[in-house]
Amino acid sequence: MGDYSQYRPLNAADVPQWDFETDVAVIGFGATGACAAIEARGAGAEVMLFERSSGSGGASALSGGEIYIGGGTDAQVAAGFTDTVEDFTTYLKLAGGPCVDEAKCERYGREALAHYQWLKDQGVPYRGNYLPGKVIEPTDDSTLIWSGSEAAAPFYKQARPAPRGHVIQHMGWGGGRPLVDVLEARARDLGTTIVPDARAVALIVEGPRVVGAVVRIDNRDRFVSARKGVVLATGGFVFNEAMRRKHCPETFKLRDPIGDKDDGVGIELGQSVGGEAIHMDQFFTTCPWTMPESHAYGVFVNVMGQRFINEDCYHGRVSRCAVDQPGGKVYLLLDNAHFVQPMDFARMSIAGTGETWDEVEAELEMPAGTLAATMDLYNRHAREGRDPLFDKQPPILTPLDQGPFVALELNFEASYFSFFTLGGLRTSADAEVLDHGGTPIPGLFAAGRCTSGLPAWGHGYSSGMSLADCTFFGRQAGIKAAA
Amino acid sequence: MGDYSQYRPLNAADVPQWDFETDVAVIGFGATGACAAIEARGAGAEVMLFERSSGSGGASALSGGEIYIGGGTDAQVAAGFTDTVEDFTTYLKLAGGPCVDEAKCERYGREALAHYQWLKDQGVPYRGNYLPGKVIEPTDDSTLIWSGSEAAAPFYKQARPAPRGHVIQHMGWGGGRPLVDVLEARARDLGTTIVPDARAVALIVEGPRVVGAVVRIDNRDRFVSARKGVVLATGGFVFNEAMRRKHCPETFKLRDPIGDKDDGVGIELGQSVGGEAIHMDQFFTTCPWTMPESHAYGVFVNVMGQRFINEDCYHGRVSRCAVDQPGGKVYLLLDNAHFVQPMDFARMSIAGTGETWDEVEAELEMPAGTLAATMDLYNRHAREGRDPLFDKQPPILTPLDQGPFVALELNFEASYFSFFTLGGLRTSADAEVLDHGGTPIPGLFAAGRCTSGLPAWGHGYSSGMSLADCTFFGRQAGIKAAA
Numbered sequence: 001m002g003d004y005s006q007y008r009p010l011n012a013a014d015v016p017q018w019d020f021e022t023d024v025a026v027i028g029f030g031a032t033g034a035c036a037a038i039e040a041r042g043a044g045a046e047v048m049l050f051e052r053s054s055g056s057g058g059a060s061a062l063s064g065g066e067i068y069i070g071g072g073t074d075a076q077v078a079a080g081f082t083d084t085v086e087d088f089t090t091y092l093k094l095a096g097g098p099c100v101d102e103a104k105c106e107r108y109g110r111e112a113l114a115h116y117q118w119l120k121d122q123g124v125p126y127r128g129n130y131l132p133g134k135v136i137e138p139t140d141d142s143t144l145i146w147s148g149s150e151a152a153a154p155f156y157k158q159a160r161p162a163p164r165g166h167v168i169q170h171m172g173w174g175g176g177r178p179l180v181d182v183l184e185a186r187a188r189d190l191g192t193t194i195v196p197d198a199r200a201v202a203l204i205v206e207g208p209r210v211v212g213a214v215v216r217i218d219n220r221d222r223f224v225s226a227r228k229g230v231v232l233a234t235g236g237f238v239f240n241e242a243m244r245r246k247h248c249p250e251t252f253k254l255r256d257p258i259g260d261k262d263d264g265v266g267i268e269l270g271q272s273v274g275g276e277a278i279h280m281d282q283f284f285t286t287c288p289w290t291m292p293e294s295h296a297y298g299v300f301v302n303v304m305g306q307r308f309i310n311e312d313c314y315h316g317r318v319s320r321c322a323v324d325q326p327g328g329k330v331y332l333l334l335d336n337a338h339f340v341q342p343m344d345f346a347r348m349s350i351a352g353t354g355e356t357w358d359e360v361e362a363e364l365e366m367p368a369g370t371l372a373a374t375m376d377l378y379n380r381h382a383r384e385g386r387d388p389l390f391d392k393q394p395p396i397l398t399p400l401d402q403g404p405f406v407a408l409e410l411n412f413e414a415s416y417f418s419f420f421t422l423g424g425l426r427t428s429a430d431a432e433v434l435d436h437g438g439t440p441i442p443g444l445f446a447a448g449r450c451t452s453g454l455p456a457w458g459h460g461y462s463s464g465m466s467l468a469d470c471t472f473f474g475r476q477a478g479i480k481a482a483a
Numbered sequence: 484m485g486d487y488s489q490y491r492p493l494n495a496a497d498v499p500q501w502d503f504e505t506d507v508a509v510i511g512f513g514a515t516g517a518c519a520a521i522e523a524r525g526a527g528a529e530v531m532l533f534e535r536s537s538g539s540g541g542a543s544a545l546s547g548g549e550i551y552i553g554g555g556t557d558a559q560v561a562a563g564f565t566d567t568v569e570d571f572t573t574y575l576k577l578a579g580g581p582c583v584d585e586a587k588c589e590r591y592g593r594e595a596l597a598h599y600q601w602l603k604d605q606g607v608p609y610r611g612n613y614l615p616g617k618v619i620e621p622t623d624d625s626t627l628i629w630s631g632s633e634a635a636a637p638f639y640k641q642a643r644p645a646p647r648g649h650v651i652q653h654m655g656w657g658g659g660r661p662l663v664d665v666l667e668a669r670a671r672d673l674g675t676t677i678v679p680d681a682r683a684v685a686l687i688v689e690g691p692r693v694v695g696a697v698v699r700i701d702n703r704d705r706f707v708s709a710r711k712g713v714v715l716a717t718g719g720f721v722f723n724e725a726m727r728r729k730h731c732p733e734t735f736k737l738r739d740p741i742g743d744k745d746d747g748v749g750i751e752l753g754q755s756v757g758g759e760a761i762h763m764d765q766f767f768t769t770c771p772w773t774m775p776e777s778h779a780y781g782v783f784v785n786v787m788g789q790r791f792i793n794e795d796c797y798h799g800r801v802s803r804c805a806v807d808q809p810g811g812k813v814y815l816l817l818d819n820a821h822f823v824q825p826m827d828f829a830r831m832s833i834a835g836t837g838e839t840w841d842e843v844e845a846e847l848e849m850p851a852g853t854l855a856a857t858m859d860l861y862n863r864h865a866r867e868g869r870d871p872l873f874d875k876q877p878p879i880l881t882p883l884d885q886g887p888f889v890a891l892e893l894n895f896e897a898s899y900f901s902f903f904t905l906g907g908l909r910t911s912a913d914a915e916v917l918d919h920g921g922t923p924i925p926g927l928f929a930a931g932r933c934t935s936g937l938p939a940w941g942h943g944y945s946s947g948m949s950l951a952d953c954t955f956f957g958r959q960a961g962i963k964a965a966a
Contacts (some may be wrong), residue, residue, distance in 0.1 A: 007919070008919075065781075086655065098732035098733050098735065099732055246759075246761050246909070247761060249581035249582055249799040252581065268919055271759075271919050272919070274755075276727050276729075276754075278730060280763075281731075281762075281763070281764045292507075304789075304790075304872045306787075306789045324807075367857070367860065367864065367871040367872065369856065369860050369863075370860065370872070373856045373860075375854075376852070377850065377852050380852075381850065388849075389787045389850065389853070390787075426729070436490070436751055436755070437490075
């Protein structure tokens, strides 16, 4: 067994024998790898797909199977929404914030409708109907939901809002698994050779070109020749504590990483041959505070009793801003008209109650005139349908003035804040891995969460952006590798 | 002329001729490079120092010449302060926040007193006296000042506070230039060969080992053999817009980079041979809002009229938190007892005035009950010597209740917010450049702002931390390279 523990590249001249030979080697069998394989096979390339687990899935299969698509889909039109490529692209760019990759936003903005058709062509079912309200995932088999901050400030002022979360038709939560199943079936039908229980441990190079990979199977190294290219589709690094410590240390205030063995191997493999990793400090987080749905009407304050966000934006954006607040916790304030018992799995606790907001303030041991003044100001303007501080919009903007009142504590360490990493390899809009000077590394492609892509900025995330990135740029990786 | 525009390493076998041969090649002639040269010469190595400008300086020469030193110096003791290695080290770690390099903090914590003696031995003069108050740099020739957040929350609760900003004895601002002059003279006296107008464009490698560098002089490439090692001492990347866009995009909200040609070349050279860059999103910024000194007693609010920091902490920490606030600006609130005309170069403007805080609030077009409620709460507790929200401490904590009142606008784009980058190569506490697996790259050393070091976290910066890092770890680079 060789020592590839630090993922150092192996020179082709040092390869003892080629155990596998193919045109395109795809590493990782989530949605990204599946889409890369489908496209590479479609272009006529031989494709082998190596997956460390015994089957497909990855973080994609743990998701809701929701893909962020806009520009005027059948479901959007049927529900009476107007969406344009321009508004959609503008929103994608705003969502990228300071980390935005404009070329990727523009390309996906232009091609998302065609991508939606492509997904259908692969067999992904869409019922095509719209489910209104503030939902995390549909609990029925509806397939279009609001999944971001489109209708909330500051986004609604710059891009006309429309719902863009397109969910695979599937009864209840958990559409990610059936989505991957459809893509897997398609990749198999097209003749992809799938090698499970094979963990990538090194890339193989010939001069500057990547010509293969070393995979470990049954504790033995096998050498894969990839005549046209290697596609990295291995996910993020949320389960690699050393990488998180080095690159994304803010996440250590949270306790619930989500993913499937996401240990950053693809990022490290890419770096081992000169690939550049960017925005490695960025992460997504969310707490299911909008469940039950009446809680979406609540108001957040930090430990100083200050509001910090328009609470009508995406639950993950609220959560990401929440974990920026000092003091290790925030409070979700609710009145009697909106409070119901929170979900157990959210691990929120009731930190204060009262007949008035002054009593809640006192129970939370905040100085007089903090939380109570915040709620007085909020209610006064909410009655007029305005939020002069954060521009929260009706109907989520509503007075909370029917006591008794409750403050739920969302504690960063104790409550359920799921999180995953967003930083990764810098790639072109054709999914080529770029070096520090911006030049593609010959033979190396990547997509999904081992790259920095559409969901580049934790504060701008919207549900479905990561799977949009995985599926669309996974396809580009397959196309480009096979070319 | 070769094409090293992307700093690709050159194989030693491809070097046409060796134009220079030495034991240790130091790249960059700020404080870091000078200290590396002094130590490498002291260890008996031949040293050549290459500097792209026509003379020494770098960002060090633009600084105040202040070095963060603690643990009980002569100046601290003479002024009646008790400081220990433990408190000093604890503060260094807190200042590193989530980005902290504990090994570097512990090493510098233990050795700072010896480092102080070493600086004196090189000829750096210290008058040894203490200047009280809230000053950015001494305006006389005093040499010990408060230069961080030691006495402010949350730091004072975890580490006993002491002033630790040790400034070279020098009349007025600008001690950085004379500090570099002293170090340059010492490096020259010891026999360092200095080659100015020589810009490093590539490293030279022999297998995994760095064995030299390519420098461009008079538009011709010269090849430097460094038998023992190359030391990178080239500063940060604040003047490289492409690198900032990729790695530190938050800085684009500000307008005043400070440095001396800091284009990140050392970071890119290190990366070109497998070095890892970390915390590239981190930056320092400050606005000279504590000048005149009575303004240090002011209160900051964001555009929602909310306070966001205990204003008694370091001016750079306040400024860094300020630029996190939404709305592109913050306000510094002052009463008649504390307001004087701000310095022109700060480019602050008077955004609102009034006989009461309600009038100021109205002039700023904030909703009634925001800024005025904030100041009511603040003044009410300040009269009791308390700040229950942010734990600001007396005497900086003082009521602002003598009208007329003023709100100064600190606009991120219009006001003077100087900034520089803090991320860079990951190095050991011996200044070895580390690869992604944490293994030293043979023959390559680095220190100062081309590395991530003691000042790792923008929100925790204290004046003198960067020069402490430059001088101390610059020395380690020289020692280790010469070994």
